[in-house]
Amino acid sequence: MRAVVVERFGVVPEVREVGRPGVPVGGVVVRVQATGLCRSDWHGWQGHDSDIVLPHVPGHELAGTIAEVGDGVTGWQVGDRVTTPFICACGTCEQCLAGNHQVCPNQLQPGFNYWGSFAEYVAVPFAEVNLVRLPDELEFETAAGLGCRFATSFRAVRQVGKVVAGEDVVVFGCGGVGLSAVMIAAALDARVIAVDTNPGALELARAYGAAATVQAGPRAVEEIRELTGGGAQVTMDALGSNEIVQQALLALRPRGRHLQVGLLPAGVQLDVSRLIGQELEWLGSHGMAAHAYPEMLELVASGVLKPADLIARTISLDEVPAALDALTAGTPAGVTVIRP
Ligand SMILES: NC(=O)c1ccc[n+]([C@@H]2O[C@H](COP(=O)([O-])OP(=O)(O)OC[C@H]3O[C@@H](n4cnc5c(N)ncnc54)[C@H](O)[C@@H]3O)[C@@H](O)[C@H]2O)c1
Numbered sequence: 001m002r003a004v005v006v007e008r009f010g011v012v013p014e015v016r017e018v019g020r021p022g023v024p025v026g027g028v029v030v031r032v033q034a035t036g037l038c039r040s041d042w043h044g045w046q047g048h049d050s051d052i053v054l055p056h057v058p059g060h061e062l063a064g065t066i067a068e069v070g071d072g073v074t075g076w077q078v079g080d081r082v083t084t085p086f087i088c089a090c091g092t093c094e095q096c097l098a099g100n101h102q103v104c105p106n107q108l109q110p111g112f113n114y115w116g117s118f119a120e121y122v123a124v125p126f127a128e129v130n131l132v133r134l135p136d137e138l139e140f141e142t143a144a145g146l147g148c149r150f151a152t153s154f155r156a157v158r159q160v161g162k163v164v165a166g167e168d169v170v171v172f173g174c175g176g177v178g179l180s181a182v183m184i185a186a187a188l189d190a191r192v193i194a195v196d197t198n199p200g201a202l203e204l205a206r207a208y209g210a211a212a213t214v215q216a217g218p219r220a221v222e223e224i225r226e227l228t229g230g231g232a233q234v235t236m237d238a239l240g241s242n243e244i245v246q247q248a249l250l251a252l253r254p255r256g257r258h259l260q261v262g263l264l265p266a267g268v269q270l271d272v273s274r275l276i277g278q279e280l281e282w283l284g285s286h287g288m289a290a291h292a293y294p295e296m297l298e299l300v301a302s303g304v305l306k307p308a309d310l311i312a313r314t315i316s317l318d319e320v321p322a323a324l325d326a327l328t329a330g331t332p333a334g335v336t337v338i339r340p
Pocket residue numbers: 037038039040041043148149152172173174175176177178195196197198201216217238239240241243244260261262263264285286287330331
């Protein structure tokens with residue numbers, strides 16, 4: 001099969017023929033029909049993830065059809081249209097039994113722990129726990145985003161942040177995660193303020209329901225505090241940066257909640273005394289379990305959420321190396337989807 005192969009961290013990968021993945025016991029092999037380009041793929045390529053062993057195939061935000069079913073898997077057949085949370089949970093540990101698959105200590109992530117979906121085929125382990133059946137009317141391009149960024153934002157905003165109507169929600173960084181969060185929070189009737197360096201991303205944020213936009217920079221906190229009359233109830237770091245963490249801390253109202261979704265560089269410091277004095281909550285959010293997908297899929301089916309609108313461009317496998325490389329300089333506005 002053809003795949004994007006990383007031979008060395010930070011060196012532009014190449015597309016070449018490699019062996020097809022074998023089908024794991026209890027797992028399946030999926031023919032990848034669409035796979036999103038997420039900044040986590042860039043982090044992995046840069047060498048920020050210690051799980052990655054070279055040579056490596058990235059890609060974790062995927063949708064496709066089952067090509068092969070492993071021993072011990074019931075309920076799934078060749079040809080079924082599926083996606084999977086990028087966090088493939090074991091289903092049997094203490095956390096999984098409590099429903100917290102997104103923090104399963106035995107989790108395997110395609111494109112990090114093993115070869116991922118920037119390829120024609122990808123394996124999905126623990127299939128009965130992780131596979132999500134796609135409605136026929138949901139396009140593969142749209143469904144790919146449900147494997148990582150859209151679902152991650154859904155959980156962060158709805159389940160972890162518990163955003164309710166009328167709250168001010170500030171989304172720092174309006175790429176795939178951030179624009180998803182804007183759309184989801186706006187659908188919950190929150191008042192969304194979108195922050196980004198890229199005016200094109202801010203324009204999209206407005207189109208997806210942001211009530212106001214703020215140009216990222218040193219004046220952002222002041223503007224947010226003015227717009228919210230003293231600070232927001234909820235902030236979200238949808239980029240992963242020390243600057244945003246510090247700004248979010250100052251942009252929150254007393255008793256506010258911060259959602260940390262963007263992956264941070266080492267050494268970020270937090271003024272914990274401000275957390276105490278203002279009774280702030282600092283909340284990590286990681287993916288979303290497969291069992292939580294039905295509520296999101298229903299909102300997509302009923303048209304309340306429109307993840308298809310977030311897709312700005314579709315590219316081929318051959319265009320991935322350049323697209324990954326371009327992420328070093330910045331993010332083009334809107335979501336990029338790959339059709340292998
Ligand atoms: N926690 C999780 O489960 C999870 C899941 C998916 C992605 N992630 C992480 O979330 C982050 C976002 O991923 P993505 O694919 O949406 O990224 P992206 O590259 O698509 O988007 C980042 C956005 O931030 C903007 N930006 C850059 N500098 C900025 C600044 N100083 N202030 C405000 N905005 C700025 C960019 O213009 C871009 O629009 C990454 O760190 C990714 O690894 C985490």
